[in-house]
Each structure stands twice: as C-alpha cells, then as structure tokens.
Amino acid sequence: MAFSPLLQNLVNTLRCLPGVGPKSAQRMALHLLERDRPGALALASALVDAVENIGECSQCRTLSEDDVCDICSSQSRDRTLLCVLESPVDMMAIEQTGGFNGVYFVLKGHLSPIDGIGPDALGIDRLLDRIDQGEIEELILATNPTVEGEATSHYIVEQLRDHPVKITRIAHGVPVGGELEFVDGGTLAHALAGRRSLR
Amino acid sequence: MAFSPLLQNLVNTLRCLPGVGPKSAQRMALHLLERDRPGALALASALVDAVENIGECSQCRTLSEDDVCDICSSQSRDRTLLCVLESPVDMMAIEQTGGFNGVYFVLKGHLSPIDGIGPDALGIDRLLDRIDQGEIEELILATNPTVEGEATSHYIVEQLRDHPVKITRIAHGVPVGGELEFVDGGTLAHALAGRRSLR
Numbered sequence: 001m002a003f004s005p006l007l008q009n010l011v012n013t014l015r016c017l018p019g020v021g022p023k024s025a026q027r028m029a030l031h032l033l034e035r036d037r038p039g040a041l042a043l044a045s046a047l048v049d050a051v052e053n054i055g056e057c058s059q060c061r062t063l064s065e066d067d068v069c070d071i072c073s074s075q076s077r078d079r080t081l082l083c084v085l086e087s088p089v090d091m092m093a094i095e096q097t098g099g100f101n102g103v104y105f106v107l108k109g110h111l112s113p114i115d116g117i118g119p120d121a122l123g124i125d126r127l128l129d130r131i132d133q134g135e136i137e138e139l140i141l142a143t144n145p146t147v148e149g150e151a152t153s154h155y156i157v158e159q160l161r162d163h164p165v166k167i168t169r170i171a172h173g174v175p176v177g178g179e180l181e182f183v184d185g186g187t188l189a190h191a192l193a194g195r196r197s198l199r
Numbered sequence: 200m201a202f203s204p205l206l207q208n209l210v211n212t213l214r215c216l217p218g219v220g221p222k223s224a225q226r227m228a229l230h231l232l233e234r235d236r237p238g239a240l241a242l243a244s245a246l247v248d249a250v251e252n253i254g255e256c257s258q259c260r261t262l263s264e265d266d267v268c269d270i271c272s273s274q275s276r277d278r279t280l281l282c283v284l285e286s287p288v289d290m291m292a293i294e295q296t297g298g299f300n301g302v303y304f305v306l307k308g309h310l311s312p313i314d315g316i317g318p319d320a321l322g323i324d325r326l327l328d329r330i331d332q333g334e335i336e337e338l339i340l341a342t343n344p345t346v347e348g349e350a351t352s353h354y355i356v357e358q359l360r361d362h363p364v365k366i367t368r369i370a371h372g373v374p375v376g377g378e379l380e381f382v383d384g385g386t387l388a389h390a391l392a393g394r395r396s397l398r
Contacts, residue, residue, distance in 0.1 A: 003262075003291065004253065004262065004263045004269065005264070006245075006249050006252055006253055006264045007253060007262055007263075007264075009245050009248070009249070010245045010246065010249040013238070013242040013245040014216075014242065016231070016235055016238030016239070016241070016242060017213075017227045017230070017231070017242075018226055018227060019223060024218060026288065026291070027217055027218070027288070028216045028217055028218075029249070030262070030287055031217045032216070032246070032249075032250075033249060033262055034262070034287070034307065036215055037250045039215030040215070040246045040249070041247065042215070043215060043216075043243075043246055044242075044243040044244070044246035044250075045243070046212040046213075047209065047239045047240065047242060047243035047246075048240065048243045049205055049208070049209075050205050050208070050209040050232060050239070051232070051236045051239045051240055051243075053205055054203065054205055054206060063202075063206055063229070063232055063233070065203050065204070065206075066203070069203065070203065087229070087233070088229055088233075089229055092225070108233065
C-alpha cells in the first residue's frame with residue numbers, strides 16, 4: 001500500500017531538489033497539502049516562471065532574465081576589474097560581502113575532461129575575447145580552491161601567457177574567526193606560504 | 200545587489216518547504232536552473248496536480264484524490280479494526296510495517312485549544328458516528344505519545360465511556376534495536392510499567 005498516485009508523484013518529483021531524500025520529500029509533500037496549499041501553487045508558478053524566463057547574461061553568463069544582468073549594466077561598477085567565478089552562487093557570496101565593485105565572469109563549472117567539460121563549455125573563449133578588448137586591467141581568478149578549480153585557473157593563466165593583463169588569485173589561508181587547531185594542513189601550508197609582512 | 204527578481208522569487212517560494220532555510224533555498228533554485236530544468240517543470244506540474252486534485256477520503260480523512268481511498272475501498276481489509284492516527288504520514292508508517300490489516304481514521308492533528316483546534320476540526324463526531332454504526336469491534340488509539348496526543352486519546356475514550364467497543368492504545372516502551380542507556384526516563388518508565396510476563 002503506497003500513497004495515492006498523485007501524492008506519490010509529488011513525493012517523487014520533490015526528490016529532484018538537492019539534499020531531499022525520500023523521507024524529507026514525503027514530509028514536504030504532506031506539509032504542502034495539509035498546511036500550505038497556496039504556498040504550493042506559488043512555488044509551482046515561480047518554478048515555471050523561472051525556467052521559462054531565466055537565461056544567462058550575455059556578458060557575464062550569470063543567471064538572469066535580462067539579456068544583460070543588473071551588475072553588467074550598472075554604471076557604478078569598475079569595468080577594469082574582472083572576477084572569474086565557477087558559479088552564480090559564488091557571485092552572490094562575493095556580492096554579499098559588499099567589498100567588490102568590479103564585474104564578474106561566471107564559468108558555470110570547472111574544467112573536467114572526465115565529464116566532457118572543456119574550455120568551450122566554460123565560455124573561456126568569450127572570456128579571452130573580452131580581455132582582448134583591452135578594457136580589463138586586472139583579472140581576479142576566484143575559482144574554488146579545489147583540484148579542478150586550480151586547474152581551471154591554471155588553464156586561463158596559460159591561455160593569457162602572452163597577454164599583458166594583470167592576473168591575480170584570491171588568497172587562501174586560515175578563515176577569519178577560525179581556530180588554527182581545526183584548520184586542515186593544506187590550508188595551513190597555504191597560510192604560511194602566503195604570509196604577509198606586518199612591518 | 201541581489202539575485203534577479205524572478206530568481207529571488209523562486210528562492211523565497213522554495214522556503215515554504217519545511218526544513219528549507221535561505222541557504223538551502225538558494226542552492227535548490229540554482230541547482231534546478233543550472234542542472235535540472237525539466238525536473239523543475241515536472242515539480243511545478245506535480246504541485247498543481249496535487250493541490251487541485253487531492254482532497255480527503257470521505258471515510259478515513261487521509262489525503263486522497265478519490266472520494267474513498269484505496270485502503271477504505273479495499274475488500275481485503277478487516278473493517279472491524281479501526282486505527283486512529285494524527286496524520287497521513289503516521290498511516291504510511293504503519294502501512295509500511297505490513298503488520299496491520301485493519302482500516303484507519305486520520306484526525307489530521309490533535310486537540311489543541313490554544314490553536315483553536317477542537318474535536319470538530321479533528322472529525323471526532325464522524326469517528327463516533329462510525330463507531331455507533333456497530334461494525335467496528337476494536338478501536339486502536341495510535342495518536343502520538345506526546346501530551347497533546349495523549350489528551351486527544353483520552354478525550355476519545357471519554358466520549359465512548361458508555362459504548363461497548365473495545366478500545367486499545369498502542370504500546371509505549373523501549374524501541375527495538377535501541378539501547379536502554381540512551382532511552383529517556385519517561386519511555387523507560389512506560390516500558391517497566393507495561394512489562395509482559397514471559398512464562
């Protein structure tokens with residue numbers, strides 16, 4: 001004896017959400033049906049709206065319903081500073097710090113030959129074109145500090161070997177507020193190697 | 200600088216799901232848009248389908264798109280045994296044990312005067328009517344072992360004070376596979392008080 005077919009279908013489709021297993025999906029389905037039917041309908045229409053209208057910004061490749069996203073079209077951003085990221089979430093994380101006023105380029109992934117993800121899929125040709133246009137003075141590589149993220153950064157640096165643009169990589173080290181004791185060895189090694197003079 | 204309006208709307212509406220905070224909602228929205236757009240559309244249509252078509256079974260009050268649910272309309276269930284539960288999830292949990300062949304009555308909640316939930320909201324009058332019809336021989340009270348669940352069971356017992364139907368309460372005790380050491384005092388007290396003779 002299972003749930004009724006429609007309910008079972010709802011439980012199954014809820015599992016397409018990341019981090020949602022069979023039990024959570026069941027709890028979500030029952031919660032929506034028993035206590036929040038307007039919420040369920042609002043969610044359904046937000047999903048359809050988003051899927052149908054959100055594409056990517058033609059300049060930075062982030063998710064946006066406009067051809068050029070708010071950041072790329074803003075007059076107050078510094079267009080000489082370009083930050084390269086793996087995903088729109090990373091872009092949000094940097095925006096939320098409020099400490100960066102340049103523009104972005106979102107790779108939407110990292111180089112991963114095993115999964116068939118090459119430079120084309122990441123739009124690296126478009127990134128290089130943009131740098132060739134000469135407006136950008138500094139390229140900040142902010143891919144993730146993982147093997148794939150490092151490889152992707154390394155690849156971009158290689159491609160720009162003969163180009164005079166300044167290239168930087170975000171600093172890796174001990175997280176602010178963290179305790180040395182709980183920091184992994186790789187990070188600690190980075191923190192030591194990247195030490196800065198105080199006086 | 201926030202997400203684009205449509206994306207922000209999707210993130211906000213995802214938060215109507217239980218257990219989904221701002222960070223998970225963001226992760227879900229980006230996952231759907233970047234990697235699983237067909238899944239998002241399937242979820243949207245499952246939500247609309249479920250909300251529009253799933254009502255409650257006219258006999259047991261569980262969620263069902265049919266007027267009478269599969270269990271209530273089944274010919275192979277024992278209609279003399281009625282199990283009273285707080286929610287459709289509890290019904291699923293009991294069904295999944297495969298050890299119960301009676302029928303159910305779902306209260307969809309528990310008595311909670313503070314929230315304005317009285318006997319009417321729980322359909323207790325319908326439950327009593329059904330018992331009055333005389334087909335039911337045993338009423339198994341399987342409300343949750345919480346203060347409200349116990350109070351609800353107690354209320355039902357009170358209402359049936361002059362009725363000859365047999366009334367039982369599910370056993371409370373040490374969970375199978377659990378260790379005594381980690382069982383709370385209340386449960387342990389129940390387990391001792393409800394001890395059974397082995398020979």
